[in-house]
Amino acid sequence: MDPAGLAQRYHKVKDALPQGVLLVAVSKKRTVEEIKALYDLGHRDFGENYPQELRDKQPQLPEDIRWHFIGHLQSNKVKYLAPFVHLVHGADSRALLDELDKRAAQAGRTIDVLLQVHIAQEETKHGFSPEDIAPLLVETPLERWKNIRFCGLMGMASNTEDNAQVEAEYNGLAALHRSVNALGLPLLAHFTELSMGMSGDLDQALAAGSTMVRVGTSIFGPR
Numbered sequence: 001m002d003p004a005g006l007a008q009r010y011h012k013v014k015d016a017l018p019q020g021v022l023l024v025a026v027s028k029k030r031t032v033e034e035i036k037a038l039y040d041l042g043h044r045d046f047g048e049n050y051p052q053e054l055r056d057k058q059p060q061l062p063e064d065i066r067w068h069f070i071g072h073l074q075s076n077k078v079k080y081l082a083p084f085v086h087l088v089h090g091a092d093s094r095a096l097l098d099e100l101d102k103r104a105a106q107a108g109r110t111i112d113v114l115l116q117v118h119i120a121q122e123e124t125k126h127g128f129s130p131e132d133i134a135p136l137l138v139e140t141p142l143e144r145w146k147n148i149r150f151c152g153l154m155g156m157a158s159n160t161e162d163n164a165q166v167e168a169e170y171n172g173l174a175a176l177h178r179s180v181n182a183l184g185l186p187l188l189a190h191f192t193e194l195s196m197g198m199s200g201d202l203d204q205a206l207a208a209g210s211t212m213v214r215v216g217t218s219i220f221g222p223r
């Protein structure tokens with residue numbers, strides 16, 4: 001590990017963000033030592049993709065880290081992170097919301113989630129279809145998921161060199177976020193966040209109005 005290089009890359013990323021945009025440092029496959037080095041620079045928001053990896057790392061690191069779960073989450077893995085997770089970015093099915101709600105209740109807490117929307121021209125990315133989001137929220141009785149707080153939307157753009165396409169996908173997600181908020185549902189009192197942008201497409205995401213970005217490689221180096 002190279003602490004000076006880490007500090008330099010971290011500040012470069014962080015200083016380029018508009019005010020009010022949260023930087024989630026994506027620490028999947030990074031060691032506890034690397035995460036601690038970034039923590040020691042004052043960083044507190046970390047993103048992980050794999051439930052068991054997160055479960056194993058969390059007790060080895062300071063308690064005031066806010067752990068974001070950003071990967072695809074299988075229902076049978078929710079139990080590993082329900083007691084402590086700060087925000088689940090990738091809620092992508094009703095079954096997963098049911099499980100998150102159940103495990104949140106068991107842990108005596110509320111779990112904050114973002115609904116993941118499938119915006120990429122790729123089969124491999126998870127998420128609800130854009131047209132499913134409004135019906136999901138409109139048709140949900142308030143008591144169905146009362147241990148979940150819906151905090152906004154998350155999306156991953158296509159992995160392509162075509163910047164215009166990436167921009168269009170992120171603009172589409174931002175427009176969906178606005179139109180969902182315009183429904184004015186009580187369920188949406190906290191629906192403020194838009195998690196979009198990673199190392200390769202940060203500028204396009206920020207231009208479209210991200211409130212949170214998930215950055216790994218530009219901070220920690222290549223995985």
Ligand SMILES: *Cc1c(COP(=O)(O)O)cnc(C)c1O
Pocket residue numbers: 026028049070071156197198199200214215216217218
């Ligand atoms: C790995 C990952 C990131 C970070 O990717 P980098 O290219 O390393 O910045 C962001 N979001 C999700 C969902 C990821 O899986």
